[in-house]
Amino acid sequence: SQPSVGDFQRAYQSLAAETGRILSIHVSSGFSGTVEAARQAARALGERCRIEVIDSGTVSMALGIAVIAAARAARDGADLDACAEAARSVLRRERLTVGLDTLEYLRRGGRIGRAQAFLGGLLRLKPIITIRDGEAFPLARVRTRRKALEEMLTICLADDAIAEAVVMQATTPDDAAYLAEELRRRRPGVAVHLGRFGPVLGVHGGPGMLGLLVVLAEEPRAQP
Incomplete structure (x- = not known):
């Protein structure tokens, strides 16, 4: 079953203790309600942390490759917007x-x-x-x-x-x-x-x- 809103809230709260920016990339909303649960949890966290939730529109390694691109950008020092764009760029291509x-x-x-x-x-x-x-x-x-x-x-x-x-x-x-x-x-x-x-x-x-x-x-x- 998909992660619940509460699952995402706990994960985001734990990460928010260490950072003010979170990138959250997920399986297509056409296959799962995971993205909506993530968005609800992000809204509940309010202004304490900026959370960017991306609906990949895809599945499996088509999602995985985009996540890897975002992780590489983060490793190289990119900010949240640049990491999100790295993932979206792969998804577009x-x-x-x-x-x-x-x-x-x-x-x-x-x-x-x-x-x-x-x-x-x-x-x-x-x-x-x-x-x-x-x-x-x-x-x-x-x-x-x-x-x-x-x-x-x-x-x-x-x-x-x-x-x-x-x-x-x-x-x-x-x-x-x-x-x-x-x-x-x-x-x-x-x-x-x-x-x-x-x-x-x-x-x-x-x-x-x-x-x-x-x-x-x-x-x-x-x-x-």
Whole structure:
């Protein structure tokens, strides 16, 4: 279950004893009430501490990579606003592709969103979706698992300017290893990480769920 308002109040109060600024980044409000609980707790704390709550609009390592970016900014001495922007910058540049064996688990969990349009004609096809703001959006559908892997690579590598990538899996480590190997081969020099979907996402996506996340490189800043 999600953290309660009281859980957040206790966490914020503990941190407020050491700092006057807190950055709190969370899973998409489309999937969980965590963000709203965090906001209520932040309001309850009042003026004692500035708390910036960010709804990531995403899940899993798509959220994790943004949190890591904020943590790196903080480590380098950035202030709260700059740390928040570091996270938001990553979130804006993310491209998430998810391959499923079936949409049935999303349908049962009420998370199918606009991918509902795929249901009628799927038959034995493998759906490929993306997730935005807690809703599933259809991208493609293919007949075999291997074609699904190739289509995921094609979608995510459509942009050449990739800074880093993450492959996520729940029950398919061999497929994840294949995607990671292909990413490294096709985009030498791009950092490729391996991660796992948590049990909640695994329940919604079903066995065989596989994710491919790329973070596009930042555009060069214009010279003054």
